[in-house]
Amino acid sequence: MTEPIVQYRDVHKSFGDVKVLKGINLDIHPAEKIAVIGPSGSGKTTIIRMLMTLEEPTSGDIIVDGTNLWKMEKSGKMVRASEKHLREVRGDIGMVFQHFNLFPHMTILDNCMAAPIHVKKENKEEVRERAVQMLERVGLGDKFDSYPSQLSGGQKQRVAMARALVMRPKIMLFDEVTSALDPELVGEVLEVIRDIAKNDDMAMVLVTHEMDFALDIADKVLFLDEGVITEQGTASEVIEHSTNERLQTFLHRFRKV
C-alpha cells in the first residue's frame, strides 16, 4: 500500500475538563474513502476539525504529507505551529460543513472563485471556467448569479462541495453534511458525494449518520466510541462480522429508525 497522506499519532483532545478524544491513531491513504461512525458526542467531528486546523489537539501529532501539522521546528525545538505554518500544511485539505457556511454576501459563482483567486493566486479566467464546470457538475449550472439565501439547503450544500472542489484538495472532509437538511433533500447531496467518491482520486473522510450510504462508498469504516476508535476495517468487517457489543447496539438502534 502507498504511504499514508495523513497520520494521527496518539492524538488527544480535551475541551476544558472533558476528554473528547483519548488517543487516536489513524492512517489516511491517498484516494482512500473513510467513514467515521459512532454515537453523537463521541468526538467524530473533532477528529476532522483538528485536521482542518479548526481545533488544536491537546497532545499527539497529526502528520500531513510528511509534515507535522500542529508543530514546527524552531531553532532545534518543536514549537506550536504558526499561522503561516498551518497555511502551508493545510493547503491540500478541503472541508464541507454541516451548516454549509456559504458566504452570504457573494454570488454562488463568487463563493467558488474567491479562494482560488486570492489564496492560490490563480488566473481569474481559468478559475471561472473551473468553477462553472464544478457548479454544473453538482447540478447548479443555472444558479451562478444567485445568492446563497435564494437556494434550498440541498442546493447550498452542493455549492459548498463545488466550492471545496474548485480548490483541488487531496483530502476532502465531510462533517455531517446532510444532518441539517430536510429529509427530501438528503438524496441530492449524497448523489454528489457518491459522484465525487467514484470519479475523483482524492482521499475522503466522512463523518456521517447516513449509515447505509457510508458503508456503501467507504473503503474503511471507523467506529468511534467515547473518544477511542474501537473498530476499524472494511464495511463488511465492521458491520457484519464485528462482535463489538457497543457497535452492534449502535447499529441496531440505527437500523430500527
Add this chain to the structure above:
Amino acid sequence: MITINAILDIFPQLMRGLGVTVTVLLASAVLAYLMAFIAGLCRLSQNVIIRKFTGFYVEVFRGTSLIVQLFWLYYAIPMLFGIQLGSNWWTGVIAIGLNYGAYLSEVVRGSILSVAKGQTEAAVALNMSRFQRMRLIIFPQAVRMMLPEFGNYTIQMLKGTSLVSLIGMTDVLYYGDIMRSTNLAQAPLIYLLVLVFYFILALPLIWLTRKGESISKKGVASG
C-alpha cells in the same frame, strides 16, 4: 399673520447657520467613521498594548461628556500645552469626531464579532490567511450590520453639532440664540423653528438609516 411674518423673518436667519452646521457634521462624521474603524479593528488586535491603548481611548471618550471634551479642547489644551487646534471649527470637528468615533468603534467591534463563526471556519477551510478572512469574508458582512447603527449615530452627531455654538461658532442654534436675545417674546417660536430645522436636516439621514437597515438584513450570516 403675525406668526407667518415672524416665521418668514426667523427662517432666513437660521439659514445663515446652515453652512456651519452641515460642514461640522460632515467633517466630524468622516473623522468619527475613520476613528471607528481604526479603533474598532485595534480593539480586536492580537497585540495587548494596542488593544489596551484603544480601550483607554474608547472608555475615556465614551465615559465623559461631549460638551466637557469640547471645552477641554477649546479652553484647556491651548492653555496647558500651548497647542492651538486650528480654528474653532476644527476644535468642534475633532471633539465630535473623537467622541462619536469612540461609540462607533464599539459598533465596528461588535459587528465583526457577531459574524457567524462558521464563516471564519469556511474561510480557514479554503486556506485564507487571517487578513484575507477579514478583508474578503468577515468585514464585508460586518459592514452591512453596522449600517443601521452608523445611521443612528450620524443623526445623533447632527444634533451634537449644536454644541459648537458654545465655542462661538455661528451654527443654526447660534443664530436662534441671537434672535431670541433681541426678541425675548419670540423665544417659543424661534426654538420651535430651530427644532424643525434640525428635523429637516435629519430627514435624509433617517431615510439613509432605513435604507441601511434593509441592506443589513440581506447578505449576512450572524449568530
